[in-house]
Amino acid sequence: MAVTLHGANESHSVEETVYPLDISIIIPVYNEEENLALLYQGMKPVLEGLGRSFEIIFVDDGSRDGSPQVLAALNAADARCRVIRFRRNFGQTAAMSAGFSYAKGAVIITLDADLQNDPGDIPMLLEKIDDGYDVVSGWRIHRKDKFITRRLPSICANWLISRITGVKLHDYGCTLKAYKNEVAQNIDLYGEMHRFIPALASWMGISVTEIPVSHHPRKHGKSKYGLSRTLRVFLDLITVKFLLSYSTKPLQMFGSVGVLASAMGFSIAAYLSYDKLFRGNPLSNRPMLFLAILMILVGIQFITMGLLGEMMARIYHDEQKKPIYVIKEILE
Ligand code: UDP
Numbered sequence: 001m002a003v004t005l006h007g008a009n010e011s012h013s014v015e016e017t018v019y020p021l022d023i024s025i026i027i028p029v030y031n032e033e034e035n036l037a038l039l040y041q042g043m044k045p046v047l048e049g050l051g052r053s054f055e056i057i058f059v060d061d062g063s064r065d066g067s068p069q070v071l072a073a074l075n076a077a078d079a080r081c082r083v084i085r086f087r088r089n090f091g092q093t094a095a096m097s098a099g100f101s102y103a104k105g106a107v108i109i110t111l112d113a114d115l116q117n118d119p120g121d122i123p124m125l126l127e128k129i130d131d132g133y134d135v136v137s138g139w140r141i142h143r144k145d146k147f148i149t150r151r152l153p154s155i156c157a158n159w160l161i162s163r164i165t166g167v168k169l170h171d172y173g174c175t176l177k178a179y180k181n182e183v184a185q186n187i188d189l190y191g192e193m194h195r196f197i198p199a200l201a202s203w204m205g206i207s208v209t210e211i212p213v214s215h216h217p218r219k220h221g222k223s224k225y226g227l228s229r230t231l232r233v234f235l236d237l238i239t240v241k242f243l244l245s246y247s248t249k250p251l252q253m254f255g256s257v258g259v260l261a262s263a264m265g266f267s268i269a270a271y272l273s274y275d276k277l278f279r280g281n282p283l284s285n286r287p288m289l290f291l292a293i294l295m296i297l298v299g300i301q302f303i304t305m306g307l308l309g310e311m312m313a314r315i316y317h318d319e320q321k322k323p324i325y326v327i328k329e330i331l332e
């Protein structure tokens with residue numbers, strides 16, 4: 001049983017958390033009726049072989065096929081299988097987030113329900129966690145998905161995410177990952193953000209590593225995603241970058257752009273005024289005038305936006321009792 005220290009959400013103090021279980025497996029499920037029993041049978045021997053206490057949390061994300069019945073049967077047969085059922089389809093990220101909230105294990109492992117991830121890789125992930133890493137990410141070296149719609153966008157996205165977030169991973173999209181529970185608890189998830197957990201968590205100063213994992217083609221059911229996800233992931237990346245770099249200092253970001261724009265606008269306006277007043281050149285036929293006006297206005301808007309951002313950041317951290325830091329330990 002793990003005893004860990006982390007900044008609690010309720011107070012800014014360091015709190016000891018004792019987790020009732022060793023491992024929580026979290027599985028988002030959306031219309032996967034043919035896969036669930038096979039998945040359970042694949043996981044059971046692996047998990048039992050570890051000799052640690054575990055639970056398997058299936059989060060049924062509003063499935064409209066027979067998945068709820070299969071899950072109820074699994075739950076009835078094995079009390080270690082817990083099921084969280086959503087009222088409707090909220091998306092994979094929401095499903096994983098619900099799993100994190102209910103997980104009782106010191107280590108959380110997420111994997112897909114469609115048998116594309118291999119439960120046989122779980123012990124490898126756990127070994128890395130035991131070595132002291134906070135997050136271990138799977139890397140699907142031989143990914144078995146369509147090239148144009150899935151693998152190519154993913155290669156570009158992974159490159160971009162690495163560059164922008166500074167967390168170097170080859171395969172953000174792989175659901176098979178292991179986290180220490182306290183890392184997962186400190187993250188708020190929205191949109192398509194489950195793939196950004198390692199990046200979002202990086203602000204806490206965590207250690208992340210990745211290991212090659214197996215990947216299988218989907219045999220039953222259909223993939224829920226297509227090319228359109230690329231755009232959503234890209235937009236989420238902008239949010240993540242903002243959260244990571246500027247959320248506690250929005251005025252520094254918006255304000256610097258604003259001051260720069262205003263300064264340029266004022267310089268142009270000053271030059272034009274000088275030209276008009278002392279050299280008698282008319283202003284009426286000079287497009288530069290519009291540029292000057294535009295830049296001054298845009299600049300003021302950016303500064304105002306930054307100030308509003310500052311207020312929102314304060315409200316956000318106050319209301320949610322969200323510290324702007326995470327403590328590892330205190331030696332008294
Ligand atoms: N999933 C979910 N809610 C959704 C879409 C997907 O819970 O709205 C689950 C799905 O059942 C699977 C995992 O998320 O377990 C990954 O989905 P999928 O296999 O379709 O994605 P891909 O592997 O094609 O990226």
Ligand code: MG
Pocket residue numbers: 112114116218223
């Ligand atoms: Mg899949």
